[in-house]
Amino acid sequence: MKFHLTGRKFSILVGVLLSLLLIATPFLFYLYRLAPPESSEWETVFGTIRSNGFSNVQSFIYTLFTKVILVMLTGIWFLTSNNWWKYAILVPFTMFLFQFIGVLNNEIKYVDEFDFWYSLPLIVPILLFVIYISYRISKNQNNSFELMSEVDEEIKKILSDDL
Structure with a gap:
C-alpha cells in the first residue's frame, strides 16, 4: 500500500507539524536547565x-x-502570512x-551589540520595498475610492431622473 499525500493531506500535515513546533517552543526555551550550571x-x-566563549555551557545553551x-x-510567521x-x-x-550567528561565532566578544549594523544592508532594501508597496496600494486605494464615489453619484443621478 502506497502512502500518497494529496494537497489537503499535505496542508494538514504541515499544520500539525507547525503546531507541534509552536507547542514545543516553551520547552525549547527551558532546555538550558538540563545543562550543568x-x-x-x-x-x-x-x-x-x-x-x-560564554562563562558556562548553561549560559551558551540559554542564549542559543x-x-x-x-x-x-519569525520564520514561521513569515512563511504562513498572507498579508502584503x-x-x-x-x-x-x-x-x-x-544574533543567532553571533552566538555561534566564538570570535565575537559581545553578542547582540553590533548585529543591527551588520544586518542594516539587508534591512534597508526590505524597508524600501515595503514602503514602495504600501505607497502603490494606498495610491490605488485612493483611486478606487474616487471611482466608487463617482459610481455612487451616477447611480443617484440615474435614480433621481427615473423618479
Missing part, C-alpha cells in the same frame, strides 16, 4: 557541547535557544538571524 563542557548523546526560538517564530506586508517580517527575522 558551572561547567565549560557538557557531554551529551549528540556530542560534546562547549561554552563557546533564545535566538533559535526567535528565528523559528509580510516582507516587513524579514526585518526582525534578519536581525534575529544575525
Whole structure:
C-alpha cells in the first residue's frame, strides 16, 4: 500500500507539524536547565557541547535557544502570512538571524551589540520595498475610492431622473 499525500493531506500535515513546533517552543526555551550550571563542557548523546566563549555551557545553551526560538517564530510567521506586508517580517527575522550567528561565532566578544549594523544592508532594501508597496496600494486605494464615489453619484443621478 502506497502512502500518497494529496494537497489537503499535505496542508494538514504541515499544520500539525507547525503546531507541534509552536507547542514545543516553551520547552525549547527551558532546555538550558538540563545543562550543568558551572561547567565549560557538557557531554551529551549528540556530542560534546562547549561554552563557546560564554562563562558556562548553561549560559551558551540559554542564549542559543533564545535566538533559535526567535528565528523559528519569525520564520514561521513569515512563511504562513498572507498579508502584503509580510516582507516587513524579514526585518526582525534578519536581525534575529544575525544574533543567532553571533552566538555561534566564538570570535565575537559581545553578542547582540553590533548585529543591527551588520544586518542594516539587508534591512534597508526590505524597508524600501515595503514602503514602495504600501505607497502603490494606498495610491490605488485612493483611486478606487474616487471611482466608487463617482459610481455612487451616477447611480443617484440615474435614480433621481427615473423618479
